[in-house]
Amino acid sequence: MSKTSLIQDYKTACSNCHLRELCLPVGLSPDDLQKLNNIVKTRQPVLKGEKLFTEGDEFNSLFAIHTGFFKTSITATDDGREQVTGFQMTGEIIGLDGIVNDLHTCNAIALEDADVCVLPFENIELLSREFPALQRHMHKIMSREIVRENEVIMLLGTMQAEERLAAFLLNLFQRSHMRGFSKSEIVLRMSRQDIGSYLGITLETVSRTFSKFCDEGIIEIKQRYVRIIKPEALKEIFNPNKSCQ
């Protein structure tokens, strides 16, 4: 075994990856866990601004984000309109949209330098047949994505700008906090344009709404640095009619 492959084996082994609880928390015995290491083919770097995959690319693998931050987007076939469909961080899986037609139907772009674990889908299906716990986990991951998108649809269908931005911030901070970062401070990895696209509003409205929150003492914001001063106020904006029920 070459030195290179030894290093790679070490680097890509799920069994001793500190992200496993986030990424593949299937309850397996230590022996079975070794087999799970076969699920990862390689670790692949993606530089900031680079595309991991694009609409129309052949689908072979899912990707688990080891480090870094991505956005996914789709573009209207005819005019060039872009719609950001999500932001993904450490431990999250991207590429699920590609399974149905063996083609990726969205773009995944790194918003900071990243490393992803390449999970060949054939491996996943093979191992899923062997390990019910892994099978169940894959089903849950897909279902979770469906539920997440349901929530985005709700946001886009019923909320106005301030509510959308409050929901966005709360969600981002919650996920960031789950990964061991501060509950109150964050550095946004995406532009105002990206936020606006995701929330179905213009970048100017994003900026104006941030400023409004700032004036009201709810957040502190300087460019991409955000600090939450009054989380309750954000939750109140997110659920405006709470007291009316």
Added chain:
Amino acid sequence: MSKTSLIQDYKTACSNCHLRELCLPVGLSPDDLQKLNNIVKTRQPVLKGEKLFTEGDEFNSLFAIHTGFFKTSITATDDGREQVTGFQMTGEIIGLDGIVNDLHTCNAIALEDADVCVLPFENIELLSREFPALQRHMHKIMSREIVRENEVIMLLGTMQAEERLAAFLLNLFQRSHMRGFSKSEIVLRMSRQDIGSYLGITLETVSRTFSKFCDEGIIEIKQRYVRIIKPEALKEIFNPNKSCQ
């Protein structure tokens, strides 16, 4: 074997169901196909207006629509806002959102009298481990739902009212036509309120936009009956900048 169970076996057998190509088109040998019949537990009627499941219900099964038409919706936790997340017709599978937390996270309501096949999820997982073709099919169904929701997000995030309604009509007619119905005529099963909720606009805007399409000779509409006169015009509205690219 009692007469009842014989009838049920006959009624719910996938192997001789005329919808199989729509619902479970997995390439299996006749012998294997017999085993697939075990996937369906029962056939269950749902009357118009009844709920098949509700947010918070325990999740046990997916449902395949045998006959009928459903809407799925979610409601904001605090105020009562409803967001319609989709309309489902014959051959489509509902309930995928429930897998992740073993709880349904949306409501499924019959918009006309319906029959659904109850597919216990444990059966699906068991048979999926045995039949790679079924496993692959289930993955594709979930991925398809993710892609569908991506398209809804695009619609809600970037399109204006006329485009949304054009996209809605084209999608509905296409799916209806795939099931052997007319390419140009349809009877809507849902209210203007439901359409508006799905498209993120008010019922008044739905009505006004229908009237506008009517004035322009693109469609003919009388209450819930719709006839498409100029499908190209609808496609043009859906893709406004086609000629500019």
Added chain:
DNA sequence: CGCTTATTTGAATGTCCTCAATCACCGTGG
């Protein structure tokens, strides 16, 4: 046939968008 609900249409209002200018930041090169 009468009641209830769904749909259509109108007028006024409001939220967000568009267009435009200014400002802040970051990296580059002088």
Added chain:
DNA sequence: CCACGGTGATTGAGGACATTCAAATAAGCG
């Protein structure tokens, strides 16, 4: 080190599209 250009973000003013509120009409259901 600082000036410079480019990109990203903020802010303002006017306008457009969709909403809200309201009334009238039509349709479905007992």
